[in-house]
Amino acid sequence: MALISCEHLTIKYDGRTAVDDVSFSLEPGDYLSIVGENGSGKSTLVKALLGLVKPASGTVRFNGISRREIGYLPQQADTQKDFPASVAEVVSSGCLSRRGLLPFYTAADRRLVRENMEKLEIAGLAKKCYRELSGGQQRRVMLARALCATRKLLLLDEPVAGLDPVITAELYALIDRLNREQGITVIVVTHDISSAVQCGNKVLHMDTRAVFFGTREEYITTEVCRRMMGVHTHADEEGDACHAG
């Protein structure tokens, strides 16, 4: 049974159609890359999946998964510039969805926070003020928070934007491990087509409509993929990004 099924989803945004009649479904354990140009409706689609944007028509259905089991990395967090918050406080807030009605974090939560901060090499920043970090560091804090919240589904909107190549490679390896070893379903939005053809098992190519939805192997053979790849990347270099580290 499909974990997520999205049927004839249409979303209007500021009077124009951002997502037009998109249908796809994911099984538990799938790893989907959503690709497309800027403004093709990728982020809007993700927000609709999360219930942050109301669709004009169509449905999103989750089976056997609740919002409390989702980790999410927004493309841009809607936080304020002068917000006083330490890195540890921000990452910890990812654990809240596990707490149910309990008001405080448990020792297990704190361990999870520490592990995820170590994975993203921000443990040393725990006491630092979030707003004083560099863009790349802030990104990793948001990622650590998303990892803390993840139990069944991880949704990442442009996870590697602003990260250096070493951290990028490690991050893709980490996502791949979560997907393969813990069976977490992953959805990654990216405009970096070369990572999409190397990672995961499914691809959704958006251009307001769903231009392509299917397996990665099928996608690589399509005309639209070749056009996106242009001259600068080669599909046959497949496999490196996911399994480094």
Added chain:
Amino acid sequence: MLGELLSYPFIVRALVVGTLVALCAALLGVSLVLKRYSMIGDGLSHVGFGALSIALAMNLAPLEVSLPVVALAAFLLLRLSERSLIRGDAAIALVSSSAIAIGVIVVSLSTGMNVDVYNYMFGSILAMSESDVVLSAAVSAVVLALYVLFYNRIFAVTFDEGFARATGTNAGAYNMLIALLTALVIVVGMRMMGAMLISSLIIFPALTAMRVFKSFRGVVVCAAIVSVLCFIIGIIISFVWAAPVGACIVVTNLAVFCVFALLGRFVRRA
């Protein structure tokens, strides 16, 4: 002098209620300031003035009338700005000036500008009766308990509402909780601080703490301490100079804010 101060029962009452209200106001203030809801406090206190003047005209108990009215106003203000029918700040300006206008008309039609009305606007240390103390203490205890219980969720919703919503936190409910608790604190604190000045009790400590502290917990704890200390110092000044208590507390807060602002610059440069 402290002994003399404490020998007056009305001052002891004012100290008990004021300390609790100052504490609650500071805690909620951090969220309100960070969520850009500072003006909600101001708008609600003006609604409170309207409600108090109607209660006075109709000879009803002031706290019991204004509590539900202000709570309802908090609910409406939040709804108005969330549905973006009218922009949030504009909505608050509309509601608060309308409430003052209605209040002033009611006052002039009934009692006229007397001492009671003056006290509602600028506060009075004598305002607290025995039963007010009990009600105020109960309301403060509820606010404090809810704040501590929901502290982590209030942080999450204040910091990044989108993420909180996406991962299954009912952000709307927590916004409403913050607005309702604010309404409670305003009604309870308004009579001592005055409708015109109560919102400073909410905004000042948070802004002061934010000059120096950089974690949410640091800001919350510092704001609470600053708020209570400023309140006590303000009440002593008010007693010594026989000046309106609300005004003395606001001026104390202003002074501490200036000190912290300087301190913050110093710390940042070091």
